Amino acid sequence: MANPVLQRELVANLRSPRAFALQAAFLLLLGALVAMAWPSAPRLTLANPEPARRLVDLFFIGQFLLASLTAPVFAAGALTGEKERKTYELLLASALRPAQIVWGKWAAALLPSVLLIVSTLPIVVLCLPLGGVSLYEVLAAYTALLAALACFSLFSLLCSAHFTRTTAALVTSYFCILPPALVGVALWQLLGEWSSGVRLALFLGVLPALSAGACVLFFVLTSRKLWYPSDIGSEGRDIVDEQQELREAVGLVISRDEFPDRLFAPAKRTDLLPDDANPVLDKELRSELFSQGTLMPRVVIQISLLLAVPLMGACLYLIPIFAPWYLAYVLLFNMLTAPVFTAGSVSGERERRTLDLLLVTTLRPGTILWGKLFSGLRVSSVLTMFLMWPVALACVLVPEYYANLPTFAGMLAVVAVTCIVSSVVSLFCSVSFQKSYVSLTAAYLALGCLYLLPPAADYFARTYLSETPAASAVHTAAAASPFSAVFAFPLEVKNPNDPNPNAPKLIRPADWPLVAGYFAAQAILVLLLLAFIQRTFRNRYDAAGG
Amino acid sequence: MIELQNFSKRYGDFTAVENLTLRIGPGELFGFIGPNGAGKSTTIRFLVTLLKATSGQGFVAGFSVGRQPMDVRRSIGYMPDAFGVYDGMKVWEFLDFFAAAYQIPHARRRTIINDVMELLDIGGKRDEQVSSLSRGMTQRLCLAKTLVHDPPVLILDEPTSGLDPRARLEIKALLRELRNMGKTILIASHILTELADCCTSIGILERGKLLLHGPIDDVYRRIQSNRRVEIRFVAVQESNNQQRGIAILRRQPGFVDLQIDGPKVTAEIAADEAALATIVDEFAAEGVRFHSFADLDPTLEDVFMLVTKGAVN
Numbered sequence: 001m002a003n004p005v006l007q008r009e010l011v012a013n014l015r016s017p018r019a020f021a022l023q024a025a026f027l028l029l030l031g032a033l034v035a036m037a038w039p040s041a042p043r044l045t046l047a048n049p050e051p052a053r054r055l056v057d058l059f060f061i062g063q064f065l066l067a068s069l070t071a072p073v074f075a076a077g078a079l080t081g082e083k084e085r086k087t088y089e090l091l092l093a094s095a096l097r098p099a100q101i102v103w104g105k106w107a108a109a110l111l112p113s114v115l116l117i118v119s120t121l122p123i124v125v126l127c128l129p130l131g132g133v134s135l136y137e138v139l140a141a142y143t144a145l146l147a148a149l150a151c152f153s154l155f156s157l158l159c160s161a162h163f164t165r166t167t168a169a170l171v172t173s174y175f176c177i178l179p180p181a182l183v184g185v186a187l188w189q190l191l192g193e194w195s196s197g198v199r200l201a202l203f204l205g206v207l208p209a210l211s212a213g214a215c216v217l218f219f220v221l222t223s224r225k226l227w228y229p230s231d232i233g234s235e236g237r238d239i240v241d242e243q244q245e246l247r248e249a250v251g252l253v254i255s256r257d258e259f260p261d262r263l264f265a266p267a268k269r270t271d272l273l274p275d276d277a278n279p280v281l282d283k284e285l286r287s288e289l290f291s292q293g294t295l296m297p298r299v300v301i302q303i304s305l306l307l308a309v310p311l312m313g314a315c316l317y318l319i320p321i322f323a324p325w326y327l328a329y330v331l332l333f334n335m336l337t338a339p340v341f342t343a344g345s346v347s348g349e350r351e352r353r354t355l356d357l358l359l360v361t362t363l364r365p366g367t368i369l370w371g372k373l374f375s376g377l378r379v380s381s382v383l384t385m386f387l388m389w390p391v392a393l394a395c396v397l398v399p400e401y402y403a404n405l406p407t408f409a410g411m412l413a414v415v416a417v418t419c420i421v422s423s424v425v426s427l428f429c430s431v432s433f434q435k436s437y438v439s440l441t442a443a444y445l446a447l448g449c450l451y452l453l454p455p456a457a458d459y460f461a462r463t464y465l466s467e468t469p470a471a472s473a474v475h476t477a478a479a480a481s482p483f484s485a486v487f488a489f490p491l492e493v494k495n496p497n498d499p500n501p502n503a504p505k506l507i508r509p510a511d512w513p514l515v516a517g518y519f520a521a522q523a524i525l526v527l528l529l530l531a532f533i534q535r536t537f538r539n540r541y542d543a544a545g546g
Numbered sequence: 547m548i549e550l551q552n553f554s555k556r557y558g559d560f561t562a563v564e565n566l567t568l569r570i571g572p573g574e575l576f577g578f579i580g581p582n583g584a585g586k587s588t589t590i591r592f593l594v595t596l597l598k599a600t601s602g603q604g605f606v607a608g609f610s611v612g613r614q615p616m617d618v619r620r621s622i623g624y625m626p627d628a629f630g631v632y633d634g635m636k637v638w639e640f641l642d643f644f645a646a647a648y649q650i651p652h653a654r655r656r657t658i659i660n661d662v663m664e665l666l667d668i669g670g671k672r673d674e675q676v677s678s679l680s681r682g683m684t685q686r687l688c689l690a691k692t693l694v695h696d697p698p699v700l701i702l703d704e705p706t707s708g709l710d711p712r713a714r715l716e717i718k719a720l721l722r723e724l725r726n727m728g729k730t731i732l733i734a735s736h737i738l739t740e741l742a743d744c745c746t747s748i749g750i751l752e753r754g755k756l757l758l759h760g761p762i763d764d765v766y767r768r769i770q771s772n773r774r775v776e777i778r779f780v781a782v783q784e785s786n787n788q789q790r791g792i793a794i795l796r797r798q799p800g801f802v803d804l805q806i807d808g809p810k811v812t813a814e815i816a817a818d819e820a821a822l823a824t825i826v827d828e829f830a831a832e833g834v835r836f837h838s839f840a841d842l843d844p845t846l847e848d849v850f851m852l853v854t855k856g857a858v859n
Contacts, residue, residue: 272642272652272655272656272659273642273643273655274652275652277646279643279647280647282643283632283635283643287634287639288632288633288634290634352630352631352633353629353630354629354630354631354632356594356596356624356626357624357644357688357691358647359596360596360622360624361619361644361647362616362619362620362647362648363647
């Protein structure tokens with residue numbers, strides 16, 4: 001018998017033209033990229049299949065990262081969406097068993113991504129005649145892709161069952177999926193260079209088996225969570241007891257009264273607000289940001305630190321010339337974190353129907369917006385700057401960096417500017433969209449396009465369109481990205497593999513026009529967005545909902 | 547205190563409210579009545595400065611809604627029909643937040659918060675999380691929030707929806723108390739019974755048009771062209787007691803209609819009090835026996851049903 005949950009979800013998805021538009025756009029983009037990267041030599045030398053191999057690798061890694069990013073988007077809101085729409089209780093009280101519900105939600109979340117990936121198969125097959133890649137490797141890549149997708153989707157569904165808000169489920173999913181996704185990419189690349197036989201065995205045998213085991217575990221946990229959920233009744237409100245949470249917390253805990261936690265999570269107020277306080281800022285910092293508990297921020301902090309340790313060791317100490325890669329990680333962390341604390345600040349008020357209460361007070365739009373922006377900016381900046389401590393420490397401990405201190409100061413400035421830009425973009429999305437889930441997804445999409453697309457396009461252009469006017473234009477556009485900017489600072493360090501003290505140093509050349517372009521572009525962007533937010537919010541302030 | 551002059555709101559081709567003109571005097575408790583979708587909330591959202599008018603203007607406490615929104619906000623306490631509360635806040639923190647948002651000095655805030663909590667009888671919940679409160683308590687908290695800056699005008703959109711009967715009665719008593727304190731109150735509701743015994747004036751809105759408004763007694767008088775009398779006849783089968791009584795009613799010069807419900811007969815008659823006395827005399831003269839003879843006052847439901855056609859936008 002058909003699963004009614006799956007049927008409903010599929011019908012809802014298929015009724016909208018969005019799914020088809022997304023698929024068409026995705027295939028067109030991939031097709032265009034392959035066409036641009038297609039070897040231009042009149043004769044192909046199958047004895048040297050490097051360009052073809054590089055092309056296929058790029059294709060799979062791109063798809064893998066895309067699948068990792070899209071899986072939570074479809075699955076993390078599957079159950080929290082029901083909670084937010086207040087239909088969760090109706091669903092649980094139906095004759096459907098939890099396993100049926102989980103299965104229906106999982107399949108519905110998985111199918112669009114599976115369809116997206118399978119539909120790219122013809123484009124890959126087109127690349128096979130170029131040589132360098134066997135049919136088995138294509139099979140291994142697709143198996144790994146689908147196995148990872150299934151596992152990531154189900155994990156996101158587990159987060160969706162656990163949290164009451166989609167944003168928390170989405171962010172936790174992203175942070176938990178990020179490490180295995182990065183490990184997967186690294187393994188694919190490293191094993192490809194070392195032994196394609198081992199890679200085949202791993203990606204065709206071990207990885208699917210591991211993924212299947214994880215899927216079973218996540219499925220059981222999600223189903224169990226649906227048996228007696230704590231977040232139903234009384235309109236689905238689950239009151240979080242901070243003390244109990246502290247007692248039950250595994251690993252790190254957040255203590256509002258202690259340094260450094262109080263930097264981003266100030267203690268609850270025990271007295272009335274002072275006269276000069278911004279009530280919105282105070283409310284956001286002390287009550288709202290962690291009102292759903294501290295599980296999500298704890299997961300975020302622990303995973304980010306877990307990833308930071310090996311990266312720090314490798315990039316800052318073992319291979320100092322790779323220092324910008326660590327900074328890139330810090331930027332990626334900020335890109336993932338900033339929207340969490342800002343993208344729901346205005347849309348969340350709309351969803352909870354508190355915006356009208358706020359708007360009829362005598363607070364000025366600027367006061368409300370500043371409170372919203374600064375609270376999110378403060379939390380995300382403090383969390384991001386936690387990851388900058390290793391850089392400061394490295395600047396003291398690694399003599400190679402003494403001569404590069406201005407470079408690190410510049411990189412710190414890039415990180416600081418990124419914190420501001422990420423928060424402003426997120427606030428812009430929060431003001432522009434009605435629902436926090438949409439706002440958060442839009443913020444990620446906007447930041448992805450702003451931060452990741454320019455360097456990716458720059459890399460693609462340098463690799464496949466080198467010495468063309470297009471490559472030069474794309475390189476100029478890379479100034480929009482902080483990732484490009486941190487790599488544009490000069491760095492001069494000793495070669496760690498060469499014991500000779502007089503050996504030539506490893507030099508990363510400076511690209512000052514790009515650095516200058518970056519700061520100018522970000523300043524313009526922030527000013528424009530703030531002006532737009534102020535204008536939009538003033539309109540909404542005067543005419544909320546109409 | 548509240549005045550609307552030809553207020554209209556259109557969304558594209560759809561007209562939510564059309565040429566609404568209304569005046570609510572100081573100290574009135576005005577019941578804004580209409581079926582769902584009649585335009586009550588649209589009008590209210592305009593008055594509380596959250597909606598721009600397509601045409602027309604409004605004044606609250608002497609301030610123009612369009613030109614002096616900040617002064618209007620200072621003068622009103624607004625409770626929307628659907629509202630939420632902030633997570634992670636205690637009751638006193640919630641009230642302190644809104645008091646600070648209305649720029650009430652710190653020195654006065656503690657007293658004000660204590661006073662409104664006492665007035666609304668939520669002092670016992672002072673240190674509870676607002677998200678853990680029951681629906682009734684949340685309504686009270688929101689009402690307390692509307693009072694923290696002591697506004698002269700209260701605008702309450704469906705303040706008792708979803709409440710149990712006891713909580714409704716308590717809110718009604720509170721509204722009367724607030725009116726006695728001199729507040730002008732506009733209350734929108736489609737629960738007519740709760741407005742009937744506490745409003746001083748009403749306005750009936752349907753399809754964005756104000757069909758009728760004024761002091762509640764005036765409204766009753768204006769719509770009551772005929773009297774309704776309810777007679778409970780004694781059930782005496784062998785003498786056709788009830789039939790003879792009905793025949794007397796039917797032959798009255800102002801007879802309009804009657805409804806029979808067992809021994810109870812409700813007749814609509816265009817008659818003055820002397821004519822009603824004549825009917826009683828005729829019953830006595832012909833030996834028609836009855837338990838009760840009552841001249842019924844119209845109810846707000848009667849007014850509403852008579853004035854509206856049940857049509858909504």
